[in-house]
Amino acid sequence: MRIDELKQEIIEYSKEIGIDKIGFASADVFSELRERLRRQQELNYQSGFEKGSIEERTEPTLLLPEAQSIISIAIAYPSRIKNQIRGTREERRGIFARASWGVDYHVVLRDRLEKLVEFIQEKVPEANTKVMVDTGELSDRAVAERAGIGFSGKNTSIITKEFGSFVYLGEVITNLPFIPDEPVTDSCGDCTICMDACPTGALIQGGQLNAQRCIAFLTQTKDFLPEPFRDKIGNRIYGCDTCQQVCPWNKGVDFHIHPELEPDPEIAKPKLKPMLRISNREFKEKFGHLSGAWRGKKPLQRNALLALAHYKDKTAVEEITIVMKEDPRPVIRGTAAWSLGKIATREAHEAIREAMQTEKDEQVLYEMEKGLEFELRA
Known part of the structure; x- marks a missing residue:
């Protein structure tokens, strides 16, 4: 042939x-x-x-x-998402990037x-x-x-x-010698909308990315999220779509061609509080089929804590306090403490002070101290 x-x-x-x-x-x-x-x-x-x-x-x-x-x-x-759902003040939701739907x-x-x-x-x-x-x-x-x-x-x-x-x-x-196709000649021209919109300035110049500043990358890390980026993460649980959402080439683009790629709204935009103490089995059953689950539940739980802090969700104080006191992982306990600090109710700050009496991990204690630096809101 x-x-x-x-x-x-x-x-x-x-x-x-x-x-x-x-x-x-x-x-x-x-x-x-x-x-x-x-x-x-x-x-x-x-x-x-x-x-x-x-x-x-x-x-x-x-x-x-x-x-x-x-x-x-x-x-x-x-x-x-076809059947769009929205969070409420009592049940805040996070968001997975579209590439993980x-x-x-x-x-x-x-x-x-x-x-x-x-x-x-x-x-x-x-x-x-x-x-x-x-x-x-x-x-x-x-x-x-x-x-x-x-x-x-x-x-x-x-x-x-x-x-x-x-x-x-x-x-x-x-090893087959196919005749190559011609590259596309379109380009972004002078447009810099994505670079201007990037929440962390990760797009250094056209086509060059500093992954160390990219929220999509940062949401996948397992350690404490560097403090300068905690306010930037918003309610993102995994990934970031900002540079795609603002792109003029994506205006009005929405294709539902493959049924297996259709998002389940309850999974693509999960309730945040239930994620904090989800078991390994529950996590695998609910999120295991997603590409965003490849790093396990720890980064996603850390991000959920930061999302609740972003919302300053008073209704989550009790749940976050349990996590701060009982979770065996220092990154989760410490992030919970910082998040309580940012929610900044008297109850939240009292919980941090109480937990400091028994906490042994130096990094967690540091996060507790940082949490208490937030000015009380109520």
Whole structure:
């Protein structure tokens, strides 16, 4: 079979199995990305979640020695919840980022990519492939940009003409010599709306992100959240969508194509207080299918405490006090104390003073002292 005919058959088959966009790229070295990654490393802008060395992340032949092409795919996900729910003063709610609505996208994309690989190997048994979704060494965005899926925006997202930036990306490296597609020529132009809107100034310049300041990254860390960012987190439980929400390319974009990616409102916007003492079993049953659950419940519980502090939720004082006194994890006890301090009722501050009498952990005691520095509100 001619390679151009095979390419067309792959494109047609991709539509049948629920792939919204597909593109083909060469497996040449990503030279520009390599320099950018080196610069990121020098400036300590990396998140620490990156896999592999800079060479492995930019040289496809280190991952598949006979690599000649990369097939890039995109799947669109919703930007709005159909049956919207809102929190109340008695039952405040948090929010998961849109990329964590529905079934874990790693599972969804891997399913599509493996079906694609099976199709290719039926046609060409000698084809060699390597599938990657997000956690692989290659940059999904760099591959998608080269393959013509979309252009790389100043918010570091791939922006497609059809679906804006609300797409998941994955790729297959292969030894088949597909003719590459042309990269998209659109760009952000002079627009800096996303950079101006970023709550923490994490978008340093067009297309460069300081992950150490990015709320999406910070919500996934397991230690105490650095104090300058605690007021910035708002009610975010996992991730951050601000730079996508404000993007003009995303105006009016909302696709509900894949049922498994549809958000359950009660999970996408969970009540905060029940999260504080949720058991491991309950957590797994309710949130285990989300991509946002990959770090476990600790970061999400810490973020829920900060969200309750953001709301200055007086109704949560009793529940947070129990967490501060009884939770075995210092990060959770300390964050609970700081949150009580920020809620700043007399009852909350009294609870901190009482807990200080028996607390032994120095970091927790420090957070308790910081909590008591907030001026009483009532």
